[in-house]
Ligand SMILES: Nc1nc2c(c(=O)[nH]1)N[C@H]1C(S)=C(S)[C@@H](COP(=O)(O)O)O[C@H]1N2
């Protein structure tokens with residue numbers, strides 16, 4: 001009869017493993033796992049998280065206006081700047097976050113793991129903060145890389161996790177502030193290594209900013225090797241977010257039976273052919289496409305003012321809003337809403353031309369919306385219907 005050695009009973013194995021873990025902190029010998037490095041990185045992260053939060057909320061509420069507030073249509077480039085700060089600033093924060101986690105991770109092995117209820121609460125808070133921050137960065141980077149590896153709607157998850165993360169951040173910062181203040185106010189005993197480490201981290205952030213900023217700031221476009229979209233690259237010199245093929249509109253957009261209909265709260269429905277649209281007064285506007293994913297590019301548009309079309313259809317009143325509908329059948333970006341400030345703006349066009357020629361199919365042929373200070377997702381392409389609300 002073969003007898004196997006009995007496994008060590010759990011009563012012995014568990015304490016032995018815990019004791020081994022408890023010895024681990026002795027291995028963290030680098031001087032950089034220290035309070036001073038953690039304090040400086042923490043302050044930089046605090047500023048950067050709050051800036052991402054503010055610009056993120058702005059972008060969210062531009063796309064989902066709360067009802068009691070309407071976004072101004074000027075300055076023309078406002079959204080372009082805030083969203084550039086959000087995405088490019090977010091990318092530049094990655095080295096800070098990694099450095100901070102590396103600096104403080106020995107605390108994971110703190111012994112005993114829980115000293116009191118307060119201590120437990122604090123550790124849970126840090127867990128929420130770290131988990132939330134990693135979630136925002138990982139999904140954010142995957143999203144701008146068009147790699148939808150996750151199964152949940154990115155914008156909803158990104159929006160709600162932002163509140164949780166910033167909530168945890170504020171409590172954490174309030175709790176750590178006295179210590180941070182003490183640490184940065186006292187003169188360091190020896191600065192060797194620490195300064196070099198912090199400069200290296202700052203340098204890494206700077207390099208990331210430099211090789212992505214060109215996606216929004218065209219003088220740096222050639223440097224933007226990390227950016228998924230670059231100004232100047234694409235049909236008519238403009239990047240394309242979703243192509244006509246991907247939107248399933250190649251046939252309907254080229255169909256000679258295409259008509260533009262203006263309907264809803266109007267005197268009479270207005271139905272126009274493409275030639276009819278071209279026969280109306282044409283206006284030009286130099287306006288950017290400013291994608292929520294951070295890239296943006298200026299372009300020269302030409303077409304009919306949205307407000308002229310409404311006037312022609314006899315829209316009921318001055319405070320009307322308009323739903324712009326695309327030929328695209330599905331997807332959340334097939335329609336967008338234009339509120340009065342943008343509707344009244346003379347720069348808001350139903351564009352027919354881009355860079356002096358008819359719109360490329362991928363840029364929204366036969367016509368697309370283009371308005372100032374507005375997220376790219378709301379610049380609806382392949383328009384066929386305007387509904388006055
Ligand atoms: N119908 C429709 N319009 C759309 C989209 C879309 O998916 N469907 N994408 C939007 C997004 S996310 C952006 S950034 C701009 C990009 O315009 P462009 O491809 O002409 O540069 O178009 C917008 N218009």
Ligand SMILES: [Mo]
Nearest residue numbers: 291292376377
């Ligand atoms: Mo976009």
